[in-house]
Amino acid sequence: MNLRALLLSISPIIVLTCPAAAQTYDYRPGEGVAVDGDTLRIGTQRIRLSAIDAPELSQVCRSGAGKTTLCGRDSRGALARLIRNGVRCVVETHDRYGREVATCTNAGGLDIGQEMIRQGWAVPYWRYDGARYSKAYDEALSADIGMHAGTFIEPERWRRGERW
Numbered sequence: 001m002n003l004r005a006l007l008l009s010i011s012p013i014i015v016l017t018c019p020a021a022a023q024t025y026d027y028r029p030g031e032g033v034a035v036d037g038d039t040l041r042i043g044t045q046r047i048r049l050s051a052i053d054a055p056e057l058s059q060v061c062r063s064g065a066g067k068t069t070l071c072g073r074d075s076r077g078a079l080a081r082l083i084r085n086g087v088r089c090v091v092e093t094h095d096r097y098g099r100e101v102a103t104c105t106n107a108g109g110l111d112i113g114q115e116m117i118r119q120g121w122a123v124p125y126w127r128y129d130g131a132r133y134s135k136a137y138d139e140a141l142s143a144d145i146g147m148h149a150g151t152f153i154e155p156e157r158w159r160r161g162e163r164w
Contacts, residue, residue: 023090024088024090024091025045025091026086026087026088027042027089028086029086031086031087032083032084033080034080035057036054036055036075037055037116037121037122038054038079038116039099040079040104047100047102048100048102049102049103049116049122050092050102050113051113051124051128051130052125053124053125053156054121054155055122055152056155056159057072057076058072059071059155061150061152062150063150064144064149071152074121075121075122078119079112079121082112082115082116083112085108086107087105087107089104090102113133117136117137117140118136118140119146120147121146123137123155
């Protein structure tokens with residue numbers, strides 16, 4: 001077999017086993033701004049946290065006593081606290097709005113998406129690899145914390161216009 005034939009025969013293996021390196025961003029304390037509970041902004045760059053879905057900024061929930069709460073703002077506040085000391089994001093893909101979709105960790109090494117779910121301020125985005133956070137979701141449900149302390153409409157259903 002000549003060299004060209006050999007290279008052509010193995011090139012699909014190279015493509016399949018050597019994907020391009022993922023883009024990684026490191027941000028210093030104060031650079032990241034929480035847009036809502038699952039999106040952050042660094043300068044003009046918007047990053048969507050992978051595999052989670054948080055309430056929309058205007059979304060309301062109900063406390064255990066039935067009182068209306070601003071859970072969208074509470075969720076954004078939880079994300080802001082998690083990123084305030086810096087963040088590292090590894091981009092996985094881009095969404096239909098052009099945002100980078102990434103898994104991010106904070107300065108303490110916590111997976112931010114997982115922690116948002118564990119604290120009850122986001123839910124797994126099941127159809128976008130959310131199952132990786134099912135244990136954190138079960139913990140939040142068992143602890144009745146964040147949005148689980150009361151009732152809420154799933155963020156995706158809220159975006160479609162479902163209200164109480």
